[in-house]
């Protein structure tokens with residue numbers, strides 16, 4: 001028989017509907033149920049035995065840690081079943097990169113797990129969801145997609161769930177990895193060009209089956225004339241780590257440094273990321289003396305991905321050196 005693929009639907013534009021065919025960017029996300037999405041693509045039956053589960057029906061900007069845990073545990077349970085060969089997760093594009101990275105860190109399986117969304121609702125002219133979903137099911141059904149970590153299939157490209165980010169809105173060419181895609185999927189066949197270098201899935205020390213709550217981690221933004229209000233407020237509300245979205249090489253204003261040193265002294269982890277994240281990385285002990293201040297650098301992870309890793313890592317350790325090791329390895 002054909003491979004068995006389960007589509008876990010969470011909402012987003014791929015399940016969106018607009019008033020008429022000219023509305024490519026004005027519409028309501030999270031409207032169309034998964035069974036209707038599947039029924040709309042008869043060609044899926046040629047590729048795999050597909051069944052759908054409606055896990056959520058939300059726009060992805062409203063995803064919470066609880067949504068991540070619920071979805072992660074469902075994926076983990078399904079990939080343990082002998083009659084499941086691959087998973088597709090349909091998702092809004094706004095936080096798709098966070099969920100993809102989360103699953104890449106915590107699901108212990110080499111079966112393909114493929115996230116997919118769309119930039120236009122199915123009601124629009126040149127809607128992209130149909131081909132994206134067809135491609136995603138093809139990838140999830142294929143043996144050669146195993147062991148490559150969680151993947152994102154959008155716009156004919158296959159990107160690592162770790163690296164990929166929504167870098168453009170409105171356009172269908174929305175998702176890019178700073179280090180380039182892993183491959184492409186064309187007419188149901190995968191073409192691979194590179195592999196992820198970082199630890200993931202079966203080689204990860206994190207396991208969704210052992211995680212029942214994520215650590216509270218917040219993100220603050222660096223810019224000219226910045227002050228320390230947001231950092232202090234996050235700490236007062238119980239943040240265990242604050243991702244500093246620094247300028248340039250994760251740099252920190254001299255108006256903010258004293259607060260961050262003080263908060264670290266109180267046990268809050270300070271993790272330096274950057275709002276420049278199109279292919280460089282934050283260098284440790286450059287711009288700021290991380291060793292002296294006991295801060296962590298986010299390596300090449302953008303702030304929203306750094307939040308995910310910190311929220312997962314802090315379920316296992318409170319040690320800043322361990323946290324830094326984890327940021328190098330994942």
Ligand SMILES: NC(=O)CC[C@H](N)C(=O)O
Pocket residue numbers: 011012013014029058059060061091092093094095117118119120
């Ligand atoms: N293209 C999209 O999916 C964006 C719709 C919505 N903001 C979401 O992320 O769910």
